[in-house]
Amino acid sequence: MTRLISFTKRHYPLLLSFWLPFLIMGGYFAARQMFPFGHSSLLTVDLGQQYIDFFAFYRDTLLHHPSQVLYSFSKAIGGDMLGVWAYYLFSPFNLLLLLTPGKSLTAGIMLVTLMKYGCAGLSFAWLLKKTDTARDLYLPAFATSYALMGWMVANQLNLIWLDAVVFLPLIILMIERLFHGASYLGYSLMLAAMLIINYYMSYMICLFLVAYILWALARHFESWRQTCGVFLKFAIGSLLGAAAAAVVLLPTLYSLTQSKGQYTVTKIHWKFEYAPIKMISKFVVGAFNFDQMPTGFPNLFVGSLVLCGFLLYFGIRTIPWRERIAAALVTGFLGLSLCYEPLDLLWHGMQFPIWYPYRFSFVVSFWLVWLAAIGLKNLTKLHIPSAIVLVVLLGAGIVYVWINVKNFTYLTQNAIELTLLFSVIAVVLLLFKDSTSPLLPWTILLLVAVEMGTNAILSLNQISYVTQSDYADYTADLVKAVDKTKQHTTTTDFYRLEKTFMRTKNDSMEAGYNSASHFSSTFESRIPNFMGEIGQPAGDGFIAYSNGTLFTDAFLGIKYYLARNDNWVESAARTSNPLLPALTDKPDLSYYNQIDHTKQVTIYKNPYALNLGFAASDQILKAQTNTSYPTVYQSNVMNALTGSQRYSSLFLPQLFATVNYNNVKQRKAPLTQTYRKIDKGKAGTITYTFTPQTNDPYYLSIGSNLNSKAVSFSVNGKAVTQYDTFRDTVLIDLAAAEKGKPVTVTITLNQDEVWLKDFQLYHFDTPTFSRGIRQLQASQWQLTKNKNIHLSGHINITKKHQVMMTTIPATAGWHATVDQKPVKFKRALDTFIAIPLSKGSHTVSLSYWPPYLTMGLIITGATLSVDGLYAYYRYRKRQARKHLF
Template sequence: MKNYFKKHYPLLLSFWTPFFIMLGYFIYRGFYPFGTSSVLTVDLGQQYVDFFAYFRHTILHAPTDFFYSFSKALGGQMLGEYAYYLLSPFNLIFLLFPGKYLTAGCLVVLLLKYGCAGYTFGRLLNKNLKINGLLVPTLATSYTLMGWLIANQLNMLWLDAPIFLPLIISALYKLLSTKKSTGYVLFLAAMIFINYYMAYMICLFLALFFIWYQTEYFSNKKQLLKQTWLFASRSLLAIGVASALLIPTLYSLTTSKGQYTETNLSFKFEYLPFKMLSKFVIGAFNFDQMPEGYPNLFIGSLALFGFILYFLNRQIKRHSKIAAGLISLFLAISMCFEPLDLLWHGMQFPVWYPYRFSFVVSFWMIFLAAIALKKSDLALKNWQTLIILGLVSATLVYVYLDRKDLDYISNPTLLFTALFNVLVLLLLTLKKSEVHRLLTPFTLYLVVCLELLANTAYSLNNISYLTQEEFETPSTALTTDATTLSQLDTSFYRTAQLYARTKDDGLAQNLNTGSYFSSALEKSIPDFYGQIGQPDGDNYVGYYNGTLISDSLLNVKYLLQAKQTSELTSGQSDTALKAVSFRPDVSLYQLQTQTNKTRIYQNPYAVGLGYAANKALKNVKVLYNQPLTYQTNWLNAATGSAASTKYFYASNFNEVVFENTGKQVNLTGSYFKKTDLSKDAQIIFKFTPTTNDSYYLTLGSNLSGDYATWYNGTSEYSLYDTFRHTVVLNPATSEKGQEQIITVKFKKNTLWLDSFVLYRMDNKLVEQKLKQLQKSSWKITFYNSRKLTGTINITKKNQIFATTIPYSKGWHATVDGKSVKTYKIQDTFIGFNIGKGKHTVTLTFTPPGLWLGCIISLISLGITLLLYLQQRKRQK
């Protein structure tokens, strides 16, 4: 053991030093299981943790969900989601952490990723740069706890990139020096497989690194050509090995994220480049830096000084310095010049978390620092010390003078930065007696660890986190509801949420809730939601504002409603669930069962996943910002009713009270302004239903939570208040003769009542039409995520088979065993022609490009194996 530790302690410390530093911080913050807080924040709490729960369910219970899931909004292919979110080998650890313990799993995975990043970088320093001793874990810890990784620890899916980058660079060294290609091909292929997005950035960086390598180790043109061929061919081979996943993912991107690719370039600097110098200060990060900020570049004093020293060290060849300088300049410009920034992000501006590629910049700086510190033997000459001191002092003075525009900079963090800078400079400048030579590496190791811990604490203390209870309470309630429903009904159906934790609750709980949040959401889905009056965005949808028509046509068979606080026992009242929708029209549905905190209602009018529809449905046009008109057109076309058939009738308010704003006779489309800008303004709308029908209110996008707060009576309206198209609210159902009061409070000095109309729905006529469709619905007899089989009775010649399954080329339909051609209806769903009579209909999903990708992967793996065998033969 003693000999093993003596030989391997640099790599052991490279793993355990960042591991224990972060473990200490997590314990200090009281993250679960060490306290009542959790590591969940922003996207980790709102998105990723639900994907991890879905991963557990897929692996343990439903393998077909790997390819497709109906929990992805209305349904969608999942290979693209796996390729971006879920293929890290570390995710297997989540299999050990069910339910509420998933937060503890996140903490364990984070610690292991920190440790492994330190180990792989330490291995690169030790194996390829021949660095030994404490300098290895010192720089490995600088790499692991760099500003990018600390700022992005909540983006756990990206953290495999800094782990694999040193492995790929090390394998590249081996490829170019010994022609052994297996390691390079497999490590690069693994990175592409784990996360193609971060792998893309690594591939761009590899091209830059290869240029530097050739200047550093150039011998002759013949060798240059051979190594260029090796680098290009083996890189393409790695892409080929990953094609089984990459090609289906590329198809997925063409229908989702790829449709938002930026084509108009602005040749401009995004900010003053000197601003990024502030990111070398301790704690230069806060919440405001997440949506839009500067690149995270903190690497600690030693690594920063080492990077500068690389260009001052006379032992390093001039042409290597020139190449490194040009690459460094290119990377610096990439972090502020818009076209290059777009290039690194796949020609799409990041939604939050800007300059995601800056981890390769930090890697590059620490890598060059390692070379310089090794050659200088941790000793600076006086003139080098003066230059570094001058540059650092100028930087700190600039940041100090500009601190008013940098809200993440404080006097204490500037003071700590200066203190650590001075300490490190002193240690590097002291004359090296034998005692100093022994103590300096250890002292530097301690100082660097303290500096990185200070940066970690100052950076992460600026972020708020979910408590364990905030995660556990709604998750437990949803799990209970999901279990209850699975025992209650084994047929295929969708479920609407009137309470929620996140938009990915359905994914986490295996419930088809219709809501979803993901970077790879197919564009047609938010487009459709924008037409039916539901909240939508480029990467999310929320099914919260359903009507009897949309619920039934989309086969929303059950609604989950949270009990009000007043209904809970005293011990439960402090953990009430968050309502996301106010739906009095649940009174039209049947109360099926209830739990301690929720009620489950059944919709007796749910049509089914597929139904016989009139051919007119093929001609329904796209219609934004008129959701009730679109729903009318949908129901009329499906049932073959006359286009003039109406279900919604505009209703007037009985009284409108204007407070601190001018009166208007016509409300819809009116523009209001505060009379006294120093006081609050509001408008109170009153109406008394004349029937027990459902009443619906439409709100345009200018009435979202950014502009107004809505109240139902004295309570704030439960609604998802971020939407970009007109949405539908349901203020009253079965409340004939009871006065309803709706209040809107201004959030700004003006308010535009965009698309503001109150409607009454003819419930009886709607129910009659829905029952008509139910008679010819698809009776599913078998289903999983990839295959559905059932029978249907087509009673009329002019009918088609219509579904609410989102259209994809991956779906293949058969009628009575014979393949039929599918087409897109409503610009969203699958439809196909079908003859009159009783039929057995089967739909099967295979990810487009899967078989082609598998063939390319097998060929590429075969070539890799042949190259390996050839290399072994040559060695023998």
């Protein structure tokens, strides 16, 4: 106990720097009843729609399936995972998630979030302490301003980015030490660690370091020899830091060329994105709401004390003029980056961010707090003239925001009044900067804690969150159904599973199964492109497999389907229990076999599902005709797989029997399908009817413009459930096993005028489909080894000119052997692996190793060896000096 008390006395500023941000945010979370303190959770936007599923996948990988670090079939129909880990999962804080399984994962996320808040404050305080920039209670004051800055609060839902805020002060500390005789090693290794943890945020840090070193060289200038020596250490450390991280960077860079790298902006507009003066509004307390997430101004709030210190920095004469000029240039560059499009693009890797604009503004906030700390260290007394200038600058900003408050929807007059109050208090306290009263530092710390806490409360109160039950109950129900399905399989079975309900597109990663849906920022573009061609909602970075047909389900090996139990859904609706959110209507499940159920879910087995590999005609290797019609594309694929000499269409166009218009008329133009309301103030509907002549499925194609903003669909009076974001023509499953029963399709116009693009009814030719599938099922790849990165099995080829067609995405990391001899595979449908085989029985194996991982391992190993030898050399040199003296 004595040692603990002694430790606390000696290090209480550092301890406060950690615990103050931790407890402020922890208190807020508890007050908002975030789990485990209540019924709510931290899940919102991407944290609830992406990251939590990746965190569940993280636990499953580390505890059960380590090969998923390299590859996983839970990522849509299969994909490289190193890029996903490098962007989402390499944070050392994630190890805490191993303590919180299942529905308690949300508590783990809260713990990780609070730890990152606390460690951000601690790391900044450590920088201040080791550079002697601040002492005593000024350490936690500046640390709290940094840890609870506006960027941090606004982006706490982007939990994967927060490590950058923790590591940036430590990297800066390593740079500062270069000026005091330290070697490049500390800087290099710290930079390497950040590059491995999150390459995306590290890229922004690296850009900032280029500007920072130029300012630091001016600040610490003694001679040109010293300047060149430090810059050389910085350059060497930067290069070797990147080299030490090559084991992650090289495979990730290759992965990016297949995903985000294909969306790089090539046309730059040399313009301001908004009037720069509007940035002033973001220094007001609580300057954030939901609308600032998709589009908004940079988050810059750092508190009144920091703002005062930053402004005073440039007027303090004891700070060398060259340092202040260099700081002004860096500040100008950073400020321009926040509003000038070419620089904004540069910071984001030449890609406009989708949501969360100005993601790099955390380095600007660091710069503000760092200069403020330096400024107040050099401020012995705030003289009246300086105070007047400070008041004028702060007052002008507040007046501007007050006058234009209606233009800033994320601000209120009360928030501006609070900002004025905090600013006045900060200026008054700085007037007594030379006071020896012990109350002054405590008062300054209290001001910072209250102001930064107020900003967090006002900002986060604007956001809604997923309830704990919505996440936990859904996850429990899904895992129960998936586990029930697995009871019908063996360890060598490969299958994909899909559902008629969905919480997120990464449900498969949450519950540990193979699927066809996915959402991530590192998604290979080829897979969404293919899915769009077969009629699935897809886009840059996502697939929602909601519009499967009998053919696409069979081709992609979707062997099992989970469907909501209608009786349970009705019962849950009556008792207001959370439901399994509906994704799609799927009448063609009547062609599948019910094999099991839970209380909430019915489990179906698809008798048409093909194995992961099967014998097919080599015609599939020929390029398929590009078409915007998924019905044509699916038929083309089926004919190519079977090698049919006579083309057969799986989808037969059919006319509706009747059509009735209510307050709608068709535009008088030849061959037009554009309809407009007669009376814009009333509802407009178009009603189509037809009577199926067979029990075959019937599908309706709709164009990419027919989302819920344009129209609403209903079948026999029941609203059609359709995933709302799609850029290609999709197929709606209208009816199956409904022979002789009239079907009514009603379209309600949600706009005054609508173009019914690609609106067509199709009758699915089940006999033709069944014959083709039986042919393909006759010779399939029977797996004997089923691992994420190693697949092996037997297949019997009975005809000439055949290939083993797979539904494994063809990427450079896959390597094939046939009868233990290496072979080169071919790309079918510009997407999948296909291996030409001769007649007879063969053993085919596929193994995966990420491209450039070997090279990365070699470079990383060599770099760390050089670092180790250099560290040993410096150690021996220091020992030799000790012996001399």
